[in-house]
Amino acid sequence: MLQLTLLPSGQRLAVAAGTALADLLFAHGVEFPCGGRGACCACRVRIARAAPPPTAADRRAFSEAQLAAGWRLACQHRVLADIELEIGDWTAPVLADATPLAVVPRPDCGIAIDLGTTTIAAQLVDRRCGAVLATRTALNPQARHGADIMSRLDAAARGAAEALRDAVRGELGRLCRELAALAPAPVRLVAVAGNTAMHHLFAGLDPRPLLSPPYRSPHDGERVFRDAELGWDLNGAEVRLLPCLGGFVGGDLTAGLLATALHQREGPALLVDLGTNGELVLGDRQGLLAASTAAGPAFEGAGISIGMRAASGAISAVEACDGGLRCTVLGGGPARGICGSGLVDAVAAALTLGWVLPNGRLAPGRRELPLGDGLALTARDVRQLQLAKGAIAAGIVMLCAQRGIAPSAVERVLLAGAFGNYVRIPSAVRIGLLPFAVERIAAVGNTALRGARLALHDDDAAYTALRARVAHLELHRLPGYEEAFAQAMAFPAS
Amino acid sequence: MPRYQDLYDAVVDGDAKTAKSATERLLQQGVDAGELLSDALIPAMDEVGRRFECNEYFVPELLIAARAMKAAMELIRPKLAATGVQPVATVVIGTVKGDLHDIGKNLVAAMLEGGGFAVHDLGVDVPPERFVGAVQEKKPEILAMSALLTTTMPAMRETIQALIAAGIRDQVKVIVGGAPVTESFARDIGADGYSDTASAAVQLARRLVGK
Ligand code: B1M
Numbered sequence: 025m026l027q028l029t030l031l032p033s034g035q036r037l038a039v040a041a042g043t044a045l046a047d048l049l050f051a052h053g054v055e056f057p058c059g060g061r062g063a064c065c066a067c068r069v070r071i072a073r074a075a076p077p078p079t080a081a082d083r084r085a086f087s088e089a090q091l092a093a094g095w096r097l098a099c100q101h102r103v104l105a106d107i108e109l110e111i112g113d114w115t116a117p118v119l120a121d122a123t124p125l126a127v128v129p130r131p132d133c134g135i136a137i138d139l140g141t142t143t144i145a146a147q148l149v150d151r152r153c154g155a156v157l158a159t160r161t162a163l164n165p166q167a168r169h170g171a172d173i174m175s176r177l178d179a180a181a182r183g184a185a186e187a188l189r190d191a192v193r194g195e196l197g198r199l200c201r202e203l204a205a206l207a208p209a210p211v212r213l214v215a216v217a218g219n220t221a222m223h224h225l226f227a228g229l230d231p232r233p234l235l236s237p238p239y240r241s242p243h244d245g246e247r248v249f250r251d252a253e254l255g256w257d258l259n260g261a262e263v264r265l266l267p268c269l270g271g272f273v274g275g276d277l278t279a280g281l282l283a284t285a286l287h288q289r290e291g292p293a294l295l296v297d298l299g300t301n302g303e304l305v306l307g308d309r310q311g312l313l314a315a316s317t318a319a320g321p322a323f324e325g326a327g328i329s330i331g332m333r334a335a336s337g338a339i340s341a342v343e344a345c346d347g348g349l350r351c352t353v354l355g356g357g358p359a360r361g362i363c364g365s366g367l368v369d370a371v372a373a374a375l376t377l378g379w380v381l382p383n384g385r386l387a388p389g390r391r392e393l394p395l396g397d398g399l400a401l402t403a404r405d406v407r408q409l410q411l412a413k414g415a416i417a418a419g420i421v422m423l424c425a426q427r428g429i430a431p432s433a434v435e436r437v438l439l440a441g442a443f444g445n446y447v448r449i450p451s452a453v454r455i456g457l458l459p460f461a462v463e464r465i466a467a468v469g470n471t472a473l474r475g476a477r478l479a480l481h482d483d484d485a486a487y488t489a490l491r492a493r494v495a496h497l498e499l500h501r502l503p504g505y506e507e508a509f510a511q512a513m514a515f516p517a518s
Numbered sequence: 519m520p521r522y523q524d525l526y527d528a529v530v531d532g533d534a535k536t537a538k539s540a541t542e543r544l545l546q547q548g549v550d551a552g553e554l555l556s557d558a559l560i561p562a563m564d565e566v567g568r569r570f571e572c573n574e575y576f577v578p579e580l581l582i583a584a585r586a587m588k589a590a591m592e593l594i595r596p597k598l599a600a601t602g603v604q605p606v607a608t609v610v611i612g613t614v615k616g617d618l619h620d621i622g623k624n625l626v627a628a629m630l631e632g633g634g635f636a637v638h639d640l641g642v643d644v645p646p647e648r649f650v651g652a653v654q655e656k657k658p659e660i661l662a663m664s665a666l667l668t669t670t671m672p673a674m675r676e677t678i679q680a681l682i683a684a685g686i687r688d689q690v691k692v693i694v695g696g697a698p699v700t701e702s703f704a705r706d707i708g709a710d711g712y713s714d715t716a717s718a719a720v721q722l723a724r725r726l727v728g729k
Contacts, residue, residue: 178669235669236616237643384576403573410576500618509621510578 026103031072031110045069045098045109067098068337068360073108076101085398095358119442119470120145120159127154127481133207134480135200138276138473139218139226140164141173141300143442144195145473148203149480151213156477158206160199165191166225172300172321173221173272180224180231189228190255196226197256204258214251214263215479217472219274219301220244227265234272238498244268246488266479267488270496272316273303279475280440281305281490282482284468287312292429293436294420295471296458298323298444302416305494306423306434312494313427317419322412323364323443328405330395332361334446339366339395341448344373351395359397365446370401371409372451375515382515384410413457414513420459421508422499431459440471456516522549522558525590529562529632530569532582538589551597555634559594563587563632567717577621580716584628591631605636607659607727610652610690612640614673619666622696625716626662633720635660646673646680653681653690659727662719665696674699675707691726695719 025038028048039048049069068085075094078086079101086095094110130151138145141164148158166188169179180188196216204211216226223244224231233241246267251258266275280295281287289308297303302317325331325338332338337360341352349370353359362370374380374393381387384406392400424431437460439445445467452458458465479487499505522544528537544554566583569575575583609630613623620642631637638656640648653661661681665671674694681687693711694704704712711726713719 174667174669237618383579385574407573407576506581506621506624510581513576513578 027106028103029106029108031108039103041104043103045101045103048103049098049109068095068358069098070094070110071096071101071107072110074105075107076104087398090358090398119445119473120147120161121470121474121477122156122159123469123474125154125474125478125481127151127478128483129153130212130481130483132209132212133157133204134213134215135203135211136473136476136480137196137199137214137216138279138470138476139192139196139216139222140276140472141176141219141222142167142171144199145470146196146199146203147473147477148207148211149477150208151480152209154477154481157208158203160202162195162199164222165195171326173219174235176225177221177231177234181235185225185228185231188225192222192226193254193256197254200256200258211258211261213480214258214261215266215476216263217266217275217279217476217479219276219303220268220272221274223247223265223268223275240271240496241268244270244274245491246485264479264485266476267491269305269314269491269494271314271498272301273305273314273494273496276440276472276475277303277305277314278487278490279473279479280471281312281494282475282478282487283471284438284440286438287490287493289435291435292427292433293438294423294434295438295440296416296420296444297441298416298439298447299441300324302419304416304419304423306420306427307494313423313497314494315419315423315497315499317415317499319412319415320408322367322408323447325361325363325367327408328362328367329402330361330399331367331405332363334363334365334442337361338363339370339399340446342366342369342373342395344376347377349373349377349393349395351397353397359395359399361399362395362401364443365448365451367401367405367409368413368447368455368457369451370395371406371515372448372454374401374406375454380406380515382517384513384515409455410513410515413455414509417456417459417512418505418509419499421512422502422505423497425504425508426497426502432461434460435464437465438468438471439465440468445469454516456512456514459512522554525554525558526562526565529559529583529586529590530565532579532586534582534586534589537586538593541590541593545593545597551594551601552603554590554594555598555603559587559590559632560634563629563720564717566632567629567715567720570715570717577625580625580628581621584625584632587628587632606634606724606729608636608638608656609660609662609723610638610640610649610656610658611662611664612644612649612652613642613664613666614670614677615643615645616673617665617667617670618642619664619696622666622716623664626664626695626719629716629720630662630723633724635720635723646677649677650680650684650686653686654684658690660723661690661692662723663692663694665694665699668698671696671698671703674709678708693719693722693726 071094247265249263268274295305336355339351339362525540691710
């Protein structure tokens with residue numbers, strides 16, 4: 025056995041000689057977006073002691089000075105001696121929310137849960153005053169069955185449905201137990217908001233309707249459980265799984281409606297949850313239209329040559345400065361890759377510098393977008409961003425057209441979801457991701473969690489009536505989608 | 519320098535109106551339809567493909583170029599049939615069962631058509647039986663399948679199995695593509711070829727039919 029010491033934590037691992045660093049470090053937050061082929065350079069680590077000789081891929085990724093300092097691509101190496109290895113420890117905090125809410129008091133406590141595909145946030149709420157007493161977050165344990173909802177649903181359809189259900193119920197049960205132990209009054213109600221896939225996997229429903237056309241499930245309404253049915257011990261508390269709005273527009277958006285009161289507005293507003301599946305709801309008290317747009321994982325850094333999640337070493341912000349690009353790296357230190365907010369910024373700044381043309385081409389003579397630390401975005405990366413932002417913007421344009429208004433008639437644009445809260449709004453506007461004036465757009469935090477909290481105070485579940493006010497649109501059925509998508513892929517000229 | 523420069527430019531620039539009017543004029547002047555195809559449209563679509571491969575063009579430019587090519591083809595096709603000009607080969611194409619994504623598939627179909635192939639497009643969500651039926655009916659040299667969802671990739675394997683079951687697997691070359699599809703997946707399911715872009719699909723198809 026050899027010893028691997030992780031810096032800065034000092035944690036020691038006993039490892040069999042020859043173990044691939046990739047196998048060890050994934051669990052410690054090092055990402056391998058290209059699958060460990062030495063192509064993307066995101067798995068940069070510094071081997072402080074006994075660094076192995078650099079490979080050809082290492083030489084491509086680092087300067088001589090960096091190699092001498094021990095910088096290597098983790099995917100290229102195995103443990104062949106006792107080594108000390110430095111990985112950063114910054115990860116994006118799960119968005120919580122403690123906005124005060126006006127509520128009708130109840131004599132007990134409740135727990136609100138945002139059940140996300142990647143992360144889970146749970147809050148203990150004092151229903152006597154609506155205050156948040158404690159928050160717990162966790163990673164969704166289903167992640168080992170796939171990162172995105174389609175692979176999770178597919179895994180469920182191939183026999184892992186019970187494993188997926190039990191994994192997430194177990195984790196939520198654990199969080200609830202921890203929170204209930206802190207409660208000053210009994211926990212009587214739990215409200216869970218999740219996207220359509222999370223809704224089905226938690227409830228143990230047949231995932232197949234969501235895996236084939238028309239991608240609509242007949243079972244996406246509200247579900248009510250007793251704690252014991254879920255294997256939880258909360259003294260008979262009731263657990264409500266919020267209803268979905270239709271198709272892939274899930275209970276997280278139902279909660280989003282509650283949190284933003286879109287359905288009570290006088291004039292049209294748009295709620296956007298920017299993620300792998302962008303979810304959109306447009307409307308006001310007259311009525312609401314919803315759609316999901318398949319953006320793909322570019323905003324999470326996947327499919328981008330140097331892309332990574334918002335974690336230590338990720339370039340999270342980029343500005344045009346002195347004729348070049350200036351980057352901010354999460355956790356300080358050298359950059360290992362770029363996350364979604366950095367990508368949007370970088371291309372926005374490159375447009376301003378004239379390095380990228382409105383049609384997405386790099387300016388003549390330019391081969392890449394250099395970011396420093398030996399990292400650069402490629403022409404193909406810009407194309408991937410065009411697909412992702414084009415899909416969202418086309419969805420927005422189609423929803424507005426369906427409603428019979430121009431995007432300029434939308435009074436407020438509210439950004440929900442983690443990426444929506446980190447992306448810089450002027451950059452999102454600059455690349456045409458959001459075809460609106462900057463002043464109309466605002467990030468509104470974790471509306472799924474806030475909405476679940478509001479649902480705790482809605483005794484007769486009036487929110488179930490929201491579904492009837494929302495018309496769900498299937499974008500592929502609307503004529504003109506292709507045209508709108510093609511147009512939305514271009515970058516605005518200024 | 520290609521002949522019929524204005525038609526060539528109109529297709530490369532994605533100007534459907536000019537492509538149509540130039541074709542009308544040239545045909546009226548008595549230019550042979552087969553010559554317009556081989557000396558203007560095919561080189562134009564090859565150039566469009568080249569620009570796509572080197573990241574000069576992207577999906578929007580491909581879509582409008584395809585539209586311009588189609589505007590010209592509408593006028594040329596009837597004349598080709600009348601003068602007995604044979605296509606390079608016949609292709610049946612479709613997006614597999616469960617999948618409604620068709621932008622990539624349409625581009626592949628357009629590039630093949632612009633490359634001189636006769637293309638029968640079965641549309642989206644095409645079950646294996648329909649592919650089999652179309653192969654039996656149209657007797658294509660090539661069957662092309664597209665999938666954009668990891669969850670619909672298995673339908674490609676099912677379609678190949680269905681061709682085998684129908685006893686017609688050896689009558690047609692099967693090529694596959696779409697964002698999640700890889701070379702090794704293609705080999706694994708017993709396809710004859712894979713391409714990662716629409717223009718590479720034309721090269722692949724030409725190679726497979728020996729042209
Ligand atoms: C020989 O044969 C060959 C050879 C080469 C071939 C070939 C065949 N086929 C293609 N090629 C090659 O040539 C082309 C040009 O060079 C290339 O073709 P591509 O098709 O790869 O490329 C096209 C030219 C451009 N690319 C595209 O057109 C796809 C772009 C993205 C944004 C996308 C779009 C536009 C759409 N979508 Co969809 N969509 C996404 C995509 C995300 C992304 N960022 O890429 C993806 C593919 N979608 C996805 C999903 C999940 C979905 N989509 C859905 C719906 C839609 C829209 C209707 C909104 C729209 C499709 C419109 C249409 N008419 O096609 C849903 C299902 C619909 C269905 N049943 O298919 C839905 C299920 C969910 C939803 N939110 O609605 C994801 C798949 C994830 C996975 N695990 O597989 C996805 C990656 C986005 C994501 N959320 O992660 C090459 O691959």
